[in-house]
Amino acid sequence: MAEPTRVLCVDDSMDIAELYRLLIDAEPDMRCVGVVTDPADVVATVARTGANQVLLDLTMPGPVTPLSVIRALAETSPDVRVVAFSGYDDEATQHAALDAGAWGFVSKHAGPSDVLDAIRQVATGNISLPGQRRP
Amino acid sequence: MNGTAARRRVLCVDDNAAVAEALRIKLGRSGRFEWVGWLPAADRLIQLAATLSPALVVLDLDMPGADPFAQIAALREHSPDVRVVVFSGHVGPELVEKALEAGAWGYASKSDGEDDLLEVLDRVGAEEIALSPEARAAYDRL
Numbered sequence: 001m002a003e004p005t006r007v008l009c010v011d012d013s014m015d016i017a018e019l020y021r022l023l024i025d026a027e028p029d030m031r032c033v034g035v036v037t038d039p040a041d042v043v044a045t046v047a048r049t050g051a052n053q054v055l056l057d058l059t060m061p062g063p064v065t066p067l068s069v070i071r072a073l074a075e076t077s078p079d080v081r082v083v084a085f086s087g088y089d090d091e092a093t094q095h096a097a098l099d100a101g102a103w104g105f106v107s108k109h110a111g112p113s114d115v116l117d118a119i120r121q122v123a124t125g126n127i128s129l130p131g132q133r134r135p
Numbered sequence: 136m137n138g139t140a141a142r143r144r145v146l147c148v149d150d151n152a153a154v155a156e157a158l159r160i161k162l163g164r165s166g167r168f169e170w171v172g173w174l175p176a177a178d179r180l181i182q183l184a185a186t187l188s189p190a191l192v193v194l195d196l197d198m199p200g201a202d203p204f205a206q207i208a209a210l211r212e213h214s215p216d217v218r219v220v221v222f223s224g225h226v227g228p229e230l231v232e233k234a235l236e237a238g239a240w241g242y243a244s245k246s247d248g249e250d251d252l253l254e255v256l257d258r259v260g261a262e263e264i265a266l267s268p269e270a271r272a273a274y275d276r277l
Contacts, residue, residue, distance in 0.1 A: 098156075098160050121248075124248050124250075125248060125249060125250040126157065126161070126248045126249045126250075127156075127157035127158075127160045127161050127249065128157070129153040129156055129157050130153060131151065131152070131153035132151065132153040132154050132157060
């Protein structure tokens with residue numbers, strides 16, 4: 001079996017980030033390697049933990065925006081793939097994340113299985129968007 | 136492929152907009168393909184292929200509207216330089232055979248994923264008949 005996907009969970013709500021940690025750590029093929037609540041800490045934490053995916057909230061306050069984090073990761077760590085999630089799941093929000101370099105987008109209104117599916121799809125090299133039917 | 140090679144023009148036909156959008160992003164990031172557009176059905180494929188001049192058409196099978204196999208055959212007649220690669224969630228020996236007999240150059244399973252589709256597109260672009268692993272396995276069961 002392949003190495004588990006190493007996921008860093010990023011949300012300004014520690015409760016939500018910890019929920020994602022529990023969800024991910026219950027799966028055999030992925031592992032949460034850290035939880036971050038400030039977008040400014042993401043790039044350094046990715047380097048420190050060896051994460052190869054980042055599950056990233058797109059609506060976080062602060063001078064460092066989530067979109068700039070996606071761009072920074074795409075530039076400095078192109079092997080690290082971002083799955084963005086947001087309560088705003090309109091096409092413009094999705095396009096902004098993907099144009100910045102994200103590999104996946106999940107609505108916050110989606111269920112846990114959709115988050116896990118997005119992580120798995122992105123781990124295998126696919127772009128993951130809401131509404132794709134996967135056989 | 137080296138940086139001076141022309142990018143191959145790709146037209147996507149799939150009734151699922153999210154599949155098409157994911158493919159647009161994936162092809163764009165590869166640097167090897169140029170996205171010329173997306174159609175949600177195959178009904179106007181013949182006319183639009185003549186207008187948009189894609190090198191490759193990525194075609195879903197399970198769509199409302201025109202019969203995709205008839206469209207593959209019609210495209211072969213009207214635009215013989217345009218090569219069709221079927222990209223479907225349905226993969227069986229008869230489907231792969233029917234697509235190839237209609238004139239498709241390639242068949243990729245949606246289960247195999249986008250990297251395998253891109254490899255099929257590269258090979259078909261180089262004038263090979265190409266099947267993704269699941270499509271190859273199905274065809275070998277004939």
